[in-house]
Amino acid sequence: MMSGREFFISRYQELGWKYEDVELKQAIRINSMNAEKASLLKRLESRGIKLEKIPFLEDGYWICKSEFSVGATSEYLLGLYSIQEAAAQVPATLFTELTDKTVLDACSAPGGKTVQLADLMKNTGVIIALDIEKRRLTALSNQLERCRVENTITYNLDARQASTVGVKFDRILLDVPCSGNFATDRDWFKRRTIPDVERNAKLQREILTQAAKVLKDDGEIVYSTCSLEPEENELNMDWAVKNLNVQVEEVRCHGEKARASIFGRHLDSSVENCRRIWPSRTQGFFVCKLKKVCA
Amino acid sequence: MMEPIKDFARQLNSNISLDENLTVRRQNRFFLLNKTLKPLASKDFFHAGIYLGKEKDGVFFPSFNLLAMIADKKANKVTVDEKTEWLFICGRDVFKRGIIRVIGSMKKGSYTLILNSYSECLGFGKVLSDLHEAKEGAVVKNILDIGDFLRREKSSSKTHS
Incomplete structure (x- = not known):
């Protein structure tokens, strides 16, 4: 049967990773458009919050100690920082130059x-943010209001219909719906099967196809999943x-190079430019950057 | 279209001028766009640019973005100490002993922004008794505070659980 803990763990071993239990650390990301880093760190320290700089992120910090929820401080509610898992902070940082660009999330x-992109763009240009579920757009609106994002417009739209917006994009973030991983879901091994994974993979290919259509010739797509x-x-x-x-473009970021030979299949050698982040202090993640091949 | 926003700012003894061409109303919600976003707003959007607030049954409910914009201008403002800041964002009223500084009218019945010691806007309230005469007790009734973001999350998770 293509499911169950042992089945998936043996797959990971075949991919070069030995399973280990992980204890995720909560992380924050400073919204540099709203906060001056040094003074915010001082404010959080004065509240008794102990932070550790995440070595592979410019604005990311792990929470080492806090006597109360970091999601209830004035600084959080004022949008000076966001709570964002460390590996999830990686994809948006892979784009080259975001200022004044037209970006699709x-x-x-x-x-x-989305907030991280706005922060990297310094609220310039425009972000068109789509989501298929209307109720999730309410959560997005709250984030945009809290973090004082000014350059974003959101539509209740399936990513596979992105071309109906009628815009060509310089940058596209595809943080696609995926099967997730065991580090963030204790029942993951019980719930997931290979047919599930294949269903998600098909949806992801449909989204990729649409993204390639609305990408400008010199544009970039960052593709990410939290699936292993x-x-x-x-x-x-x-x-x-x-x-x-x-x-697939080469990226310099946290994680190890992906393999171009998987379960006996030989893939295009450029797939090695993708990065796999195996769960450890972060959750599992996969990231890569795509560029159009110009004739 | 801008009247509910202007009327609200006047209650805080402030004037706000927004570019009418870039302000849009979507059902009962108001947004301030920039020139890049404007053409995209002809489609059926959910959120765009800066959310300013919403009108419900003739009452205007400001966004925190709008409050922050007003806080940058001349307006009624009360600055509170750290303990009062915490209590206020938990939904409590402001007591006189927690006030550090007052700007503008503090007459009973007037409205005022509540700021922390970094001049960041935490919300707004209604003055319960003339500040200069009040001896103790609650002097500003909490009407809206940034803890609302947490309450929205909780109510949304209850609705969908």
């Missing part, structure tokens, strides 16, 4: 990465390279 709710399953990651990127006229 195709699967945006609840909006942690190759069907949703390396195999999809191999498919994209072979079908969507895109190439």
